Amino acid sequence: MLEVQDLKRLHIGPVSLAVPDGEALAITGPSGAGKSVLLRAIADLDPNEGHARTQSVAREAVPAPIWRRHLGYLPAESGWWSEHVREHFRHPEETRARLPEILMPEAAMDWEVARLSTGERHRLALLRALEIGPEALMLDEPTSMLDRKTEAAVEALLAREMAGGLSLLIVTHDADQPARLGAPVLWLEGGRLAPAGESEVTRA
Amino acid sequence: MNTGYITLSYWDLAIASVFLLLNGAISIALHLGLERRLAISALRMMVQLTLVGLLLKALFSIASPWLTLLVVCAMLLFAGREILARQENRLAGLWGYAIGTGTMTFAGTMVILTALLVLLEPRPWWAPRYALPLFGMILGNTMNGISLALDTLHRTILRERRAIEAQLLLGATRWQAARPFLRASLRTGFMPIVNAMAATGVVSLPGMMTGQILSGVDPQEAVKYQIMIMFLIAGSTGLGVLLATLGSFLRLTDERHRLRPERLRSAAPDR
Numbered sequence: 001m002l003e004v005q006d007l008k009r010l011h012i013g014p015v016s017l018a019v020p021d022g023e024a025l026a027i028t029g030p031s032g033a034g035k036s037v038l039l040r041a042i043a044d045l046d047p048n049e050g051h052a053r054t055q056s057v058a059r060e061a062v063p064a065p066i067w068r069r070h071l072g073y074l075p076a077e078s079g080w081w082s083e084h085v086r087e088h089f090r091h092p093e094e095t096r097a098r099l100p101e102i103l104m105p106e107a108a109m110d111w112e113v114a115r116l117s118t119g120e121r122h123r124l125a126l127l128r129a130l131e132i133g134p135e136a137l138m139l140d141e142p143t144s145m146l147d148r149k150t151e152a153a154v155e156a157l158l159a160r161e162m163a164g165g166l167s168l169l170i171v172t173h174d175a176d177q178p179a180r181l182g183a184p185v186l187w188l189e190g191g192r193l194a195p196a197g198e199s200e201v202t203r204a
Numbered sequence: 205m206n207t208g209y210i211t212l213s214y215w216d217l218a219i220a221s222v223f224l225l226l227n228g229a230i231s232i233a234l235h236l237g238l239e240r241r242l243a244i245s246a247l248r249m250m251v252q253l254t255l256v257g258l259l260l261k262a263l264f265s266i267a268s269p270w271l272t273l274l275v276v277c278a279m280l281l282f283a284g285r286e287i288l289a290r291q292e293n294r295l296a297g298l299w300g301y302a303i304g305t306g307t308m309t310f311a312g313t314m315v316i317l318t319a320l321l322v323l324l325e326p327r328p329w330w331a332p333r334y335a336l337p338l339f340g341m342i343l344g345n346t347m348n349g350i351s352l353a354l355d356t357l358h359r360t361i362l363r364e365r366r367a368i369e370a371q372l373l374l375g376a377t378r379w380q381a382a383r384p385f386l387r388a389s390l391r392t393g394f395m396p397i398v399n400a401m402a403a404t405g406v407v408s409l410p411g412m413m414t415g416q417i418l419s420g421v422d423p424q425e426a427v428k429y430q431i432m433i434m435f436l437i438a439g440s441t442g443l444g445v446l447l448a449t450l451g452s453f454l455r456l457t458d459e460r461h462r463l464r465p466e467r468l469r470s471a472a473p474d475r
Contacts, residue, residue: 044460045369064460069375079370081384125370132374 002042002071002136002167007050009041010034012191014050017169019136021055024158024168024183028196033188035171036076039138042169043073054135054167072134076141078125080113088113088128095127102127103153119145123154136167144173155180209420221246263332272332276339280309283347290351293358293468295455300469303451304354308346311444315342315436323432341412341433342440345397349441350448353393357449358468360385361456368463378457386453393445397438404434 001021006014012034019025027035041048044064052059054070086092086109096109102123108116116124122145129137142158143151158181162168170183178185187196224246231239263271284305294300316339320326326334361368364385371381379386404410412433416426456464 043373045372045462047458047460047462064462065372065375065377068373073373075366075369075373077366079366079368081364081367081371128374 001053001055002138002169003051003053004042005051007038007041007048007052009037009046009048012038012041012188015188015191015193017186017193019167019169021167022162022165024162024170024178024181026170026172026178026181026183026185027188027193028172028178028185029188034191035188036140038188039073039075039140039169039171042138043068043071045073056135069132070135072129072132072137074122074125074129074137074139074142076144077118078121080121083112083114085109085111085113085116085124088124090131095131098127101153101157103150119147119150122146123150126154126157130161134166136169137161138169138171140171141173142170143177260332260336263336267328267332269328269330272330272335275332275336279339279343280305280312283308283343287347287351287354289471291355291358292471293362294354294471295358295452296467296469299455299467303455304350304448307447307451308343308350308444310447311440312339312343312346314443315440319432319436338433338436342437345437346440346444348396349393349445352396353389353445353449354452356392357385357389357452358456360388361453361463362465362468365463365465372461372463376461378453378461378463381461382453382457386449389449390445393449394442397441401434401438404430410434 002017002019004015004017006016008014015038017025027038029035037046040046041050042052044052044059044067052067052071057067057070059067059071080088082088089095089109092109096106099106099108104120104123108120108124113121122142126139126142139158143154146154155177158168162181168181168183170177170181172178177183185196186193224242228239228242231237231242259275263275284301287304287308288294288301291300295303316335319338320329320335324334324338361382368381368385372378410430410433413426413430416429417423421429456467458464
C-alpha cells in the first residue's frame with residue numbers, strides 16, 4: 001500500500017492518492033506538469049509538505065533512508081556510481097538469476113556499466129530497486145525507451161511483483177500501458193490530480 | 205648566528221635585473237609581445253615587496269599586539285575571499301564565505317598558537333617578527349588546500365548528482381552515497397602539501413630554508429625549522445580541508461538525506 005496525503009511541493013498540490021496492496025495507479029498529464037517533481041517529493045528527495053505512508057511505515061516517523069527502502073523509486077534516468085554492474089547490487093549472485101526476466105543474459109552482471117545501452121541500464125535499475133524489497137514502487141516512464149518485446153517482458157515482471165503484493169505508482173505517456181497493468185489513471189495538470197477522462201489519456 | 209650574512213646593495217639588485225632586461229630585449233627583437241607583461245609584473249613585484257618590507261619594519265618596531273592582530277585579521281579576510289574566488293561553484297549567500305574562512309581561521313589559529321606558545325616561545329609570544337611570517341606560510345597553504353577541496357566537492361556533487369541520488373533512493377545515507385566524492389575532495393585538498401613534503405629536499409630546497417641558509421644559519425638548524433614548518437602547514441591544511449569539506453557537504457545535504465545542489469551558485473555571473 002502507498003498512501004499520500006496533502007502533499008505540496010513548489011506549484012504541485014495539495015495532492016492525495018492511495019494505491020492498495022498489489023495494485024497499480026497511473027499518473028499522466030502534459031509535459032512539465034510536474035509528474036516527476038511529484039514522485040521525487042513522495043520519495044522525500046526534495047523538500048515538501050504533507051504525509052505519506054506504506055502499510056508498515058509512516059514517512060514522518062522514520063529516517064529518510066528507511067522510508068526509501070520501503071518505497072522504491074525509479075527515475076526516468078537511472079544513476080550509476082561504480083564501474084561494473086555487479087557493484088551496484090546487494091546480492092549480485094541472486095539477482096543474476098533474474099536477468100532473463102528482463103531479457104538480458106546472466107553474464108550481464110559482470111559487464112561494465114559503460115557498455116550498457118540506456119534501455120539496458122533502465123531495466124537493470126528496476127531489478128536493483130526490487131532487490132531492496134520495497135512495499136511500493138514508483139516508476140517514471142518505465143518502458144519509454146524499450147522496444148515492444150522488452151516492454152512486454154518488463155510489464156510481465158511488474159505484474160508478477162504486483163501479484164506478490166507490490167503496489168505500483170506509474171508515470172506514463174503511453175496511453176495503453178495503464179490498461180495493461182490494470183491501473184486507474186489520474187491526470188496531473190495545474191498542480192492538481194483528477195481522474196482522467198478518455199480523451200485526456202489519449203492526448204497525453 | 206648571523207655570521208655569514210652578506211648585505212645587498214641597490215647596485216647588486218640592478219645587476220641582478222640585467223638578465224630580466226635581456227629577456228625583455230629578446231622579446232622586443234623577436235616580436236614576442238611579452239615585454240609589457242614582464243615589465244609590469246617585475247614592477248609590481250618590486251613595489252609590493254618594498255611596501256611589505258616597510259610595513260613589516262614598522263610593525264616590528266611598533267610591536268603592538270593589537271596592530272599585529274589587525275594585520276592577521278586582514279590576512280584572513282583576503283585569504284577567505286581568495287578561497288571563494290577560486291571555486292567555480294560556491295555556496296549561495298554568506299555560507300560560501302563563512303565555511304571556507306571560518307574553517308581556515310580555526311585551523312590556522314590552532315596551529316599558530318601551538319607554534320608560538322609551545323614551540324618557539326618568542327618574547328612576547330605574539331612578536332610580529334615570528335607571528336606574521338609563520339602565519340602567512342600556514343595560511344597560504346591552508347587557503348590553497350581548502351579552495352581546491354571545496355571546488356572539487358562542489359563540482360563533483362553537481363556532476364554526480366544522479367549517481368548520488370540513485371544511492372539515496374536505494375536507502376543509503378548521505379554519507380554512504382557521497383563517500384567516494386568526499387574522499388576525492390579531501391585527497392585533492394591534501395595533494396599539494398603531500399606532494400610538497402615528498403619532493404622537498406630532493407627536487408627543490410624550500411624557500412624558507414634557502415633564506416635561512418643564505419643568512420648564515422647552520423644548515424642543520426635551518427632543516428629543523430623547515431621540518432617544523434612543514435608539520436605545521438600540513439596540520440593546518442589537513443584540519444582546514446577536513447572541516448571545510450564536511451561543513452560544505454552538510455550544507456549541500458539535509459537531515460532527510462536529500463541532496464541540495466540548489467544551494468550552489470555558479471561563479472560566472474558575478475565575475
